[in-house]
Amino acid sequence: MCSACGYPAAPGHWTDAGAASPGDRLRVRFQRVKALNTLLGPYGLAAHDDGVIPGVQLASRTGAREIVPDLAALWSAAERMTGTPVDPLGDRFLADD
Numbered sequence: 001m002c003s004a005c006g007y008p009a010a011p012g013h014w015t016d017a018g019a020a021s022p023g024d025r026l027r028v029r030f031q032r033v034k035a036l037n038t039l040l041g042p043y044g045l046a047a048h049d050d051g052v053i054p055g056v057q058l059a060s061r062t063g064a065r066e067i068v069p070d071l072a073a074l075w076s077a078a079e080r081m082t083g084t085p086v087d088p089l090g091d092r093f094l095a096d097d
Helices: 024-045 070-083
Strands: 043-049 056-060 065-068
Touching: 024 043, 024 056, 024 070, 043 070, 056 070, 065 070
Parallel strands: none
Antiparallel strands: 043 056, 056 065
């Protein structure tokens, strides 16, 4: 269990597949948070993963923060923080043609 946040260490997420070494796993986590920030930015949210605390830290522009253990919990927390549905596959990200 993490002494900073209380979450137990997870065995890994399916998005970590193919990351064999500790350095690879850390790199994958940083790439995932970069993609999350692209998806969450239009909602006024930002994700942070420092590679130490298990899970992802979610923050709003108003200063609200929450540590979530996995991606499923992240979307629920994002909806709670914004008060609106957050759809990572929604049309908010389609380019205008």
